[in-house]
Amino acid sequence: MTMLAPDWPRRAEALCARLVADGKLSSPEWQAAVRAVPRHELVPRCWVPDDRGRWTVMDTSTEDGRDAWLDLVYSNAAVVTMVATNAAGHTTVQSSSSMPSLMTRMLESLDVRDGHRVLEIGTGAGYNAALLCHRLGQGNVYSVDVEPELVDLARDRLAKIGYRPTLVAGDGALGLPDEAPFDRIIATTAVPAVPWPWIEQTRRGGVILADVKIRGQWGSLVRLIRTAPDRAEGSFDPVYGSFMRLRHEPNQAYPETARTPLPDDAPVVERSTTVDPRTPFTRLVVWFLAGLRLQPWIGLGYSGGDPRTAPRSVRLTAEDGSWTEVDLVATFSRHAVREAGPTKIWAEVERADQQWHDWDRPGWERFGLTVTPGQQRVWLDNPDSDQRWPVR
Ligand SMILES: C[S@@+](CC[C@H](N)C(=O)[O-])C[C@H]1O[C@@H](n2cnc3c(N)ncnc32)[C@H](O)[C@@H]1O
Incomplete structure (x- = not known):
């Protein structure tokens, strides 16, 4: 494959330059890693949406197809490497090589030093593991993926480009107790709460970097430091980031969320709001609140x-069937709202929006997370602030 892409060093160099120019990569060590890893060797087969939005394997049998594949692989794009179809017939992405800018941003935030031992949760295609091997040496890199097939592929492909980290197939929520303690744990899969084994398996003063998405939905990247045997604490990253959800078993497409429909005659209440209906898509801190x-x-x-x-x-729509519709077009700055059912979804968005303004529109970095064996809580500004929310 390297023979098929003799110009890959130029492409990797260009990717590195792009990440630097975009402010996503600054340290010389990680720049060297991006230049040195032939990403195309790790993603020889990838999936792209066709013109009807269905995932299809990228055709690399022609010269044009191969060029398009190399362009994709050496751009700042996530490359989908595994899909599956769930019982409802929906195809979901099960694995990808994440956006390089997200990876480099996280690797820099991880703040590794020579000799550090790092555990990655979510091996996927192995690109991140390769960057870590380049920076720290393969003997210090451990990575787990729930899909044995992906682990086998990553092991072979990484070996072909000269890296032999310790790769394990299993549920990364359990960490890797036999190899602990680690100086750093980096999770490239989203968790509803930080699994306690990750804290337990991190040295005192070590860092755990993970995408915490409460119920798979609300949150972003958080950087915790293990401050005590029974505690890890830290702030959310200023820049939003998102990964696919952690699943505990292999070969399982993400299921649909079960919803109980409301009865047809459930009363519909009409009112109006000044809060932008796009808030759940565009103002993610408000949506988080x-x-x-x-x-x-x-x-x-x-x-x-x-x-x-x-x-x-x-x-x-909520799991209990409650729903809210908010019109995109406003009349005299007010958007029409129609809602039904016991869960008042939009009222919570309005309340969150009000609080966000009252608190001077905090960014992600003003929020933090404290993890103890029995409890996790989100806080605003400091762990002891009055504004604290348990993660249920
Ligand atoms: C975004 S991909 C990881 C990208 C990867 N770090 C790379 O460099 O290509 C997320 C990965 O998490 C894996 N995953 C999901 N649940 C997991 C679990 N419980 N334990 C370990 N890996 C898991 C998925 O199979 C998927 O490969």
């Missing part, structure tokens, strides 16, 4: 008009 109180899964979508190209409303 709403989620801290809502906590059950809320489905997000559009409705009315042509929901794909020109929808009329944003539609939110």
Whole structure:
């Protein structure tokens, strides 16, 4: 494959330059790693959406196809490497090589030093493991993926480019107790709460960097330091980041969320709001604040008009069947709201929006997380602040 891409060093150099120019990579050590790792060797087969939005294997049998594949692989893009279809017939992405800018941003935030031992949760294609091997040496790199097939592929492909980290197939939520303690743990899969084994397996003063998404939905990257035997604490990263959800078993497509529909005659209440209906998509800190109180899964979508190209409303649905529609177009700065069911979803968004303004519009970095064996809580500004929310 390297023979098929003799110009890969130039492409890797260009990717490195792009990440530096975009402010996503600064340290010479990680720049050297990005230049040195032939990403294309790790993602020879990838999936792209066709013109009807269905995932299809990228055709690399022609020269044009191969060029398009190399362009994708050496761009700042996530490359999908595994999909699966769930019982409802929906195809979900099970693994990808994450966006290089997200990886380099996280690796720099991990603040590794020579000789550090690092555990990665979510091996995927192995690109991140390769960057870590380049920086720390293969003897210091450990990585776990729930999919044995991906681990085998990553092991072979990494060996081909000269890296032999310790790769293990299993549920990364358990960490890797036999190899602990680690100086750093980096999770490239989202967790609803930080699994305690990750804290237990990190040295005192060590760092755990993970995407915490309460109920798979509300949160972002958080950087914890193990401050005591029974505690890890730290702030969210200023820049939003997101990964696919952790699953405990291999070969399982992400299931649909079960919803109990409301009876047809459930009363519909009409009112109006000044809060932007796009808030759950665009103002993620406000949505996070709403989620801290809502906590059950809320489905997000559009409705009315042509929901794909020109929808009329944003539609939110709760597991108990409650729903809210908020019109995108405003009349005299007010958006029409229709809602039904016991969960008042939009009222929580309005309350969160108000609090966010009252607190001077905090960014992610003003929020933090404290993890103890029995409890996790989110806080604003400091762990002892009055503004604290348990993660249920
Ligand atoms: C975004 S991909 C990881 C990308 C990877 N770090 C790379 O450099 O290509 C997320 C990975 O997490 C894995 N995963 C999901 N649940 C897991 C679990 N319980 N333990 C370990 N890995 C898991 C998925 O199989 C998937 O490969």
